[in-house]
Amino acid sequence: MxxxxxxxxxxxxxxxxxxxxxxxxxxxxRPGRAAAILTPMLFAxxxxxxxxxxxxxxxxxQVLLPAPSVIARAFWNASPELLQDVRQTVLFAAIPGxxxxxxxxxxxxIAVDRSPFLQQGLxxxxxxxxxxxxxxxxxxxxxxxxxxxxxxxxxxxxxxxFPAFVNMVAGLREASPIERDLMASYASTYWQTLWKxxxxxxxxxxxxxxxxxxxxxxxxxxxxxxxxxxxxxxxFRISAEIGHLALDRVWAAIAVAxxxxxxxxxxxxxxxxxxxxxxxxxxxxxxxxx
Amino acid sequence: xxxxxHAETLDIETTQPREQARAAVVSVENVAVSYPSREGxxxxxxxxxxxxxxxxxxxxxxxxxxxxxxxxxxxxxxxxPSTGTIRVNGGTSRQARGDRSYGYVFQTPALxxxxxxxxxxxxxxxxxxxxxxERRARATAALMAVGLGDAASRYPWQLSGGMQQRVSIxxxxxxxxxxxxxxxxxxxxxEITRDKLNLHLTDLWRDRDLTVIFVTHSIPEAVFLSTRIVxxxxxxxxxxxxxxxxxxxxxxxxxxxxxxxxAISKQVRDALSDAYANE
Numbered sequence: 274m275x276x277x278x279x280x281x282x283x284x285x286x287x288x289x290x291x292x293x294x295x296x297x298x299x300x301x302x303r304p305g306r307a308a309a310i311l312t313p314m315l316f317a318x319x320x321x322x323x324x325x326x327x328x329x330x331x332x333x334x335q336v337l338l339p340a341p342s343v344i345a346r347a348f349w350n351a352s353p354e355l356l357q358d359v360r361q362t363v364l365f366a367a368i369p370g371x372x373x374x375x376x377x378x379x380x381x382x383i384a385v386d387r388s389p390f391l392q393q394g395l396x397x398x399x400x401x402x403x404x405x406x407x408x409x410x411x412x413x414x415x416x417x418x419x420x421x422x423x424x425x426x427x428x429x430x431x432x433x434x435f436p437a438f439v440n441m442v443a444g445l446r447e448a449s450p451i452e453r454d455l456m457a458s459y460a461s462t463y464w465q466t467l468w469k470x471x472x473x474x475x476x477x478x479x480x481x482x483x484x485x486x487x488x489x490x491x492x493x494x495x496x497x498x499x500x501x502x503x504x505x506x507x508x509f510r511i512s513a514e515i516g517h518l519a520l521d522r523v524w525a526a527i528a529v530a531x532x533x534x535x536x537x538x539x540x541x542x543x544x545x546x547x548x549x550x551x552x553x554x555x556x557x558x559x560x561x562x563x
Numbered sequence: 564x565x566x567x568x569h570a571e572t573l574d575i576e577t578t579q580p581r582e583q584a585r586a587a588v589v590s591v592e593n594v595a596v597s598y599p600s601r602e603g604x605x606x607x608x609x610x611x612x613x614x615x616x617x618x619x620x621x622x623x624x625x626x627x628x629x630x631x632x633x634x635x636x637x638x639x640x641x642x643x644p645s646t647g648t649i650r651v652n653g654g655t656s657r658q659a660r661g662d663r664s665y666g667y668v669f670q671t672p673a674l675x676x677x678x679x680x681x682x683x684x685x686x687x688x689x690x691x692x693x694x695x696x697e698r699r700a701r702a703t704a705a706l707m708a709v710g711l712g713d714a715a716s717r718y719p720w721q722l723s724g725g726m727q728q729r730v731s732i733x734x735x736x737x738x739x740x741x742x743x744x745x746x747x748x749x750x751x752x753x754e755i756t757r758d759k760l761n762l763h764l765t766d767l768w769r770d771r772d773l774t775v776i777f778v779t780h781s782i783p784e785a786v787f788l789s790t791r792i793v794x795x796x797x798x799x800x801x802x803x804x805x806x807x808x809x810x811x812x813x814x815x816x817x818x819x820x821x822x823x824x825x826a827i828s829k830q831v832r833d834a835l836s837d838a839y840a841n842e
């Protein structure tokens with residue numbers, strides 16, 4: 274490769290990049306749904322294109338950064354294994370841990386709200402527990418629950434507990450004194466007030482917790498696999514393929530994890546919009562991007 | 564609201580027969596509320612006594628800090644007196660709350676934004692465990708009574724402030740209470756809307772034989788609505804004067820230009836300026 278080639282590649286990439294960005298800016302400023310959907314998609318295509326051109330044109334070593342096409346081929350070739358990895362990491366570790374951790378956190382939040390004793394005893398303890406690093410806990414969980422998905426689910430449960438817990442405690446304080454007096458004037462029971470006023474009012478907080486927990490669960494499950502796992506799982510795949518310097522496969526596994534992560538986030542955002550359509554942040558005319 | 568055919572029979576003099584006066588809907592006797600504060604003991608209410616007979620419309624009026632909202636909350640069993648007794652319908656205020664024998668209208672509409680107007684009115688009916696079809700029928704009727712029949716499926720944020728407060732009145736009426744406790748319900752509304760709702764409220768009170776205890780800052784509002792006006796003063800919160808308001812039960816807005824109306828307004832104003840002089 275002549276010394277002129279990298280310069281030519283850079284020049285080409287810069288020209289295409291700037292031209293495309295200018296076109297995208299004009300598109301983004303146009304009103305309407307089509308522009309709102311097209312802009313990020315075209316932007317992603319542009320990023321992939323530049324990535325491809327730069328890695329190939331500058332002959333970047335595969336170990337440092339493989340081209341998107343190389344990653345795509347690795348993904349295609351390894352797709353049966355990756356599917357099994359997703360099953361292991363997401364279905365057996367992340368989701369059960371997420372569900373149990375979030376549910377346990379919310380139930381504990383209600384219990385703490387109900388009992389002043391727990392409020393004084395458990396609240397400081399749980400904020401202490403929240404700063405425990407998962408990398409420290411993961412080996413212990415493996416010691417306790419073995420190499421299988423159980424230990425990973427336990428790690429996920431531990432790290433998703435706290436966001437659910439604090440958001441439930443904060444959310445239960447959302448209902449105003451007047452709204453509570455109103456329920457009291459109906460001689461409403463504790464559970465009726467909880468169900469018909471305080472939990473609905475807490476929903477925006479709970480969805481915040483769930484969205485935080487969705488990404489925490491995935492990260493937790495993947496990192497926990499670094500410390501020992503059966504021969505599949507996204508975390509296992511990443512650490513094993515790094516050892517073989519098969520970086521295209523590592524990137525393929527990362528891409529799959531990212532896809533799962535943003536998919537779950539999108540799902541939760543849609544659920545949030547449906548459940549808290551009444552909240553000022555969801556009403557038309559509020560500061561929503563797009 | 565159209566007048567009911569037998570409205571004339573209700574249109575009697577405001578002075579209550581003796582038997583009815585004795586069977587007080589609300590009786591407050593020597594009630595005091597005090598709590599410790601930084602500057603010593605704060606007397607929110609001191610030695611307050613008041614009897615409210617059936618079909619009376621009582622306004623509590625006075626400077627802020629005179630304890631008028633506190634008095635309303637005591638009657639509703641949303642707060643407890645330090646000393647003294649409160650009887651509602653012959654029983655304790657706790658029993659009255661348990662029997663859902665009053666409707667409370669707050670300063671703000673306090674509608675649940677996730678419920679439509681109709682669903683908001685159905686909320687108390689859900690709490691008392693009424694069947695779904697009965698809930699719907701009663702809530703629809705209550706919304707019609709405040710003139711919001713066609714806003715049933717709208718959400719609170721799609722309604723104006725005046726409409727929201729009417730929904731909250733419909734919600735209080737849906738339990739069919741004989742006693743209505745209202746804490747400055749129209750304080751945040753503009754004058755014209757307030758006039759409209761006052762007219763509406765006086766019709767409801769007369770046609771449904773309601774007993775109303777109403778907290779307000781406005782002298783014309785108090786005189787227009789009430790059969791008796793309780794002027795209160797602050798530090799300590801207490802009743803300074805009770806003014807009878809002998810206007811006919813059937814009232815229209817132009818009653819405000821009559822000499823009687825102006826005379827009563829002056830009495831209230833004098834009582835209040837004494838109360839404010841103590842500040």
